[in-house]
Amino acid sequence: MKMIKQLSLLMAMGVTVISLQGCSPEVGTKAWCEELKEKPKGDWTANEAKDFAKSCIF
Known part of the structure; x- marks a missing residue:
């Protein structure tokens, strides 16, 4: 029973993240x-900075 509760909690957390x-x-x-x-x-990632320059500046 404890395992089922843990699995249910993990599934609920996964749905929230998605x-x-x-x-x-x-x-x-x-x-x-x-x-x-x-x-x-x-806080920007390198990809965000590159995409920002490509999409928002030019």
Whole structure:
């Protein structure tokens, strides 16, 4: 019974993570550019910086 509760909890956590990932705007869109502008530049990944330069500046 304990194992079933643990599996249920893990599944619920997985669904929550998957649903949160769907909330981010698509890379390169105006909404994504605006979201990234608000994020501290020190928290940007290298890929975000590259995509921002390619999609939002040029």
